[in-house]
Amino acid sequence: MKKDKKTVYVRVRDKIDSGTKCQYYIWFGERSNGKTFSSMEYVLEEYLKGNGSGAYIRRWEEDIKGSLGSELLKGHKETIKRLTKGEFNSYKYFQRKYYLTHEKANGEIDKADNKPFCYSFALSMQEHYKSNSYLDIRTVVLDEFISRNYLPDEFIIFQNLLSTIIRDRDDVIILMLGNTINKYCPYFGEMGLDK
Numbered sequence: 001m002k003k004d005k006k007t008v009y010v011r012v013r014d015k016i017d018s019g020t021k022c023q024y025y026i027w028f029g030e031r032s033n034g035k036t037f038s039s040m041e042y043v044l045e046e047y048l049k050g051n052g053s054g055a056y057i058r059r060w061e062e063d064i065k066g067s068l069g070s071e072l073l074k075g076h077k078e079t080i081k082r083l084t085k086g087e088f089n090s091y092k093y094f095q096r097k098y099y100l101t102h103e104k105a106n107g108e109i110d111k112a113d114n115k116p117f118c119y120s121f122a123l124s125m126q127e128h129y130k131s132n133s134y135l136d137i138r139t140v141v142l143d144e145f146i147s148r149n150y151l152p153d154e155f156i157i158f159q160n161l162l163s164t165i166i167r168d169r170d171d172v173i174i175l176m177l178g179n180t181i182n183k184y185c186p187y188f189g190e191m192g193l194d195k
Contacts, residue, residue: 011034011038012025012027012035012038012039012041012042012175013038013041013042013045015027016042016173022173023170023172023173023174024173024174024176024191025173025174025175025176026176026178027175027176027177027178028146028177028178028179028180029179029180030179030180031179035143035177036072036141036143036177037075037076039141039143039175039177040054040056040072040073040076040118040141041076041079042139042175043056043117043118043139043141044076044079044080044083044117045083046138046139047117047118048083048084048117051138052136052137052138052139053115053116053117053118053119053134053136053137053138053139054117054118054119054137054138054139054140054141055118055119055120055121055134055137055139055140055141055165056072056098056118056119056120056121056141056143057120057121057122057123057140057141057142057143057158057161058120058121058122058123058143058144059122059123059124059144059147059150059151059154060122060123060124061122061124061125063122063144064096064120064121064122069093069096069120070093072093072098072120073091073093073098076091077089077090077091080100084100087102087111088100088101088102088111088113089101089102089103090102090103090109091117092109092112093120096119096120096121097116097118097119097120098116098117098118098119098120099112099113099114099115099116099117100112100113100117101113115136119134119137121161121165123151123154123157123158123161124151126157126160126161126164129161129164129165130164132164134164134165135167135169137165137166137172138171138172138173139172139173139175140162140165140166140172140173140174140175141175141177142158142174142175142176142177143177144177144178144179145176145177145178145185145187146178146179146180146185146187147178147185150186154186154187155186155187155190155191158187162174
């Protein structure tokens with residue numbers, strides 16, 4: 001009989017609050033160990049503390065469109081309710097932005113925050129974001145940065161998107177999340193992480 005190994009779940013806040021202050025935090029590991037969940041929980045916590053909104057980045061536009069984009073936070077409804085002490089209990093995804101909402105039992109929204117707590121971006125659409133301002137973003141989450149299929153010059157595209165979001169500020173942290181599906185990743189070489 002095969003023995004199941006125990007999954008170790010990631011808690012992003014523990015690493016960020018551990019004392020070492022970095023601009024980039026990189027997490028990679030097995031699937032379903034809470035990297036994305038914990039990162040988005042961190043975005044919510046920081047927003048509710050008044051520390052700015054978040055940015056959620058994926059490689060392809062299809063990953064943030066429609067139900068794929070709107071279901072990113074479906075597991076966070078209890079977290080939203082707990083963190084807001086019941087003021088909000090859900091969220092809506094509208095025009096690539098996430099807003100806190102309060103839903104009645106019948107699903108009708110009776111209250112909505114007018115400011116987004118998170119924006120979503122696709123690396124493949126990076127050129128389209130250049131003229132916009134995102135001065136309220138303080139946490140950037142790049143999900144699935146390790147892949148088998150990369151965009152041409154993807155690291156440069158990522159840096160250009162960060163430049164659009166961050167501009168000349170130094171108060172933004174970047175969380176890079178990846179599954180261990182491939183030993184090669186162009187990000188490592190570009191960032192000087194060749195060992």
